Amino acid sequence: MTGKIIAGVLAPHPPHLVYASNPPQNEPRSEGGWDMLRWGYERMRKSVLAKKPDVLIVHSPHWMTVVGHHVLGLPKFQGLSVDPIFPHLFRFQYDINIDVDLSLAIAEEGRAEGLITKVMKNPDFRLDYGAITSCYLTNPAFDIPIVCLSSNNSPYYFSNEVGQHQMEKLGRATARAIAKSGKRAVLLASNSLSHRHFTNEPEIPEDMSHEHIYHHGQYLWDMEMLKMMREGRSRELIDVLPEFMDMALAEVKAGALTWMLSALDFPSYPAEVHAYGSVIGTGNAVVEWAHEANSGGAR
Numbered sequence: 001m002t003g004k005i006i007a008g009v010l011a012p013h014p015p016h017l018v019y020a021s022n023p024p025q026n027e028p029r030s031e032g033g034w035d036m037l038r039w040g041y042e043r044m045r046k047s048v049l050a051k052k053p054d055v056l057i058v059h060s061p062h063w064m065t066v067v068g069h070h071v072l073g074l075p076k077f078q079g080l081s082v083d084p085i086f087p088h089l090f091r092f093q094y095d096i097n098i099d100v101d102l103s104l105a106i107a108e109e110g111r112a113e114g115l116i117t118k119v120m121k122n123p124d125f126r127l128d129y130g131a132i133t134s135c136y137l138t139n140p141a142f143d144i145p146i147v148c149l150s151s152n153n154s155p156y157y158f159s160n161e162v163g164q165h166q167m168e169k170l171g172r173a174t175a176r177a178i179a180k181s182g183k184r185a186v187l188l189a190s191n192s193l194s195h196r197h198f199t200n201e202p203e204i205p206e207d208m209s210h211e212h213i214y215h216h217g218q219y220l221w222d223m224e225m226l227k228m229m230r231e232g233r234s235r236e237l238i239d240v241l242p243e244f245m246d247m248a249l250a251e252v253k254a255g256a257l258t259w260m261l262s263a264l265d266f267p268s269y270p271a272e273v274h275a276y277g278s279v280i281g282t283g284n285a286v287v288e289w290a291h292e293a294n295s296g297g298a299r
């Protein structure tokens with residue numbers, strides 16, 4: 001049986017959304033907040049979990065690797081993950097199963113693309129809050145194994161263009177590994193959009209009277225990106241991304257969105273925006289590409 005990418009998701013990871021949800025694994029308690037984004041995540045979750053994925057594959061900007069692209073290579077990781085910027089919002093006890101076979105297959109296919117890949121086998125390795133947040137908000141039960149991909153630092157060391165080129169290769173490698181695995185996979189691009197943010201936190205972090213987009217220009221950029229996604233113009237989107245990264249300090253610079261769109265072979269069908277909202281002024285959208293329904297799962 002040929003494996004399939006059943007959906008791709010832009011799945012941003014503000015730790016505030018976990019904090020606001022008060023899961024038992026997270027130590028700090030909240031009074032809620034950022035409801036529109038959390039409801040959007042709920043809609044997306046209902047849609048992708050109904051498609052019965054075997055595996056969630058997440059690419060996170062907060063597992064940054066200087067040499068090559070890394071995957072997790074042990075069947076289980078557990079521990080406490082703390083957001084270094086928001087330790088008062090995110091102190092999360094995780095216990096996560098990894099699809100090691102698929103992780104190794106992606107690393108192998110990456111090498112075939114000419115990428116340097118490495119396998120993380122340190123049992124004490126601490127999973128980053130970005131990967132955990134996107135996975136928790138997609139599947140709070142954590143009953144589906146994940147594959148976790150690091151973000152190689154090339155966009156920061158070299159240029160946006162070099163970085164995106166690497167991510168396109170990683171996307172092709174991911175798609176080939178999934179096809180050979182026979183599994184049904186959901187891809188999570190763990191990125192926000194515009195990323196200018198406030199520098200002072202309100203006394204109550206979830207006080208929504210303080211929450212709004214940072215700057216009108218940032219909003220306009222975000223809307224232009226979402227318009228292209230909703231109109232199936234992903235090739236054009238990729239061309240514009242390097243400028244978006246510079247103008248909006250966009251977190252897509254770390255490569256997750258490019259990786260995912262490449263794995264989906266740059267879809268020309270419309271994506272569905274489940275939600276858009278700001279978190280400390282940054283632009284965040286939950287967007288789903290229903291790949292299986294629009295392409296039969298072929299690339």
Ligand SMILES: [Fe+2]
Pocket residue numbers: 013061062130251
């Ligand atoms: Fe982030």
